């Protein structure tokens with residue numbers, strides 16, 4: 001049996017190669033590589049797609065988070081509540097500001113922040129809630145917004161994995177005070193290198209972030225605030241503009257693969273499938289399942305040539321770099337349990353029907369629904 005890679009970006013590239021090459025060549029012909037017309041057009045299209053009034057392209061998703069919080073005035077002595085079950089960048093951005101990440105637990109069915117635990121973690125120092133739409137599924141934004149309103153907190157979406165997802169019909173990127181996207185190449189909307197973007201409908205915040213990403217300049221060589229260099233290259237913007245034309249279809253393809261997996265795994269009770277609560281459009285950056293036999297399951301899939309990955313093996317509150325925050329095993333039981341049981345299966349638009357069948361057959365075989 002031939003292998004099914006966990007992810008194969010070359011399949012997508014083959015379908016858009018001439019358009020990408022043309023778009024990149026145009027940037028070279030212009031010799032304008034930074035802060036030009038292509039980037040501006042990309043920002044306009046991203047604002048339109050997310051329903052936010054403003055989109056500010058930056059150098060990475062990590063910087064999008066950092067610059068958003070910097071723009072909101074979050075810094076030393078402030079606390080930001082976020083999920084422990086995420087990629088490090090979410091927490092790292094809070095720490096880079098000198099603020100303290102406060103980790104809340106997750107809901108086992110969605111892998112996203114548990115609003116009740118968020119409310120328990122609020123103190124006088126809390127300034128913001130930073131929900132992560134993990135694996136492409138929006139968080140319970142109504143509950144989180146209600147808490148934010150009650151305590152006067154900002155809500156910043158980490159939408160790095162969720163471009164194209166929607167909550168009650170509204171796209172992610174328009175659900176909080178601001179949102180951060182990542183265009184890391186493996187993301188649903190991925191560039192040809194690093195890239196990121198902030199969306200917001202607040203004009204003052206948008207203007208502040210525009211300055212901050214360009215050394216704090218409001219006009220050339222006039223530095224209104226201390227900023228940094230975090231701009232998106234024209235080449236990245238050109239690649240992303242090509243991909244934007246296809247992203248809705250690609251996300252629909254991911255959703256169809258997820259439906260097929262869901263159907264095939266429905267009668268395997270030891271395998272918990274990812275759930276998408278009513279009113280949420282999941283875009284399946286990853287399709288992740290839970291099983292108490294995770295490591296054995298992963299080894300079996302590897303033996304069958306099926307790619308799989310553990311996202312994420314160690315929750316943030318137990319990371320060595322956060323030891324000083326005092327987190328210990330048992331603090332966030334759901335995040336800890338999920339870290340030990342989760343496994344992500346191949347999920348990308350270009351999976352063929354044959355690939356999907358191989359994945360399904362291997363899963364069914366491991367759980368005794370088919371002969372080994």
Ligand SMILES: Cc1ncc(COP(=O)(O)O)c(C=O)c1O
Nearest residue numbers: 060061062087089090160182184
């Ligand atoms: C949840 C989450 N937040 C933030 C980031 C940071 O994005 P980037 O890699 O573009 O800095 C990523 C991706 O890497 C992510 O998965």
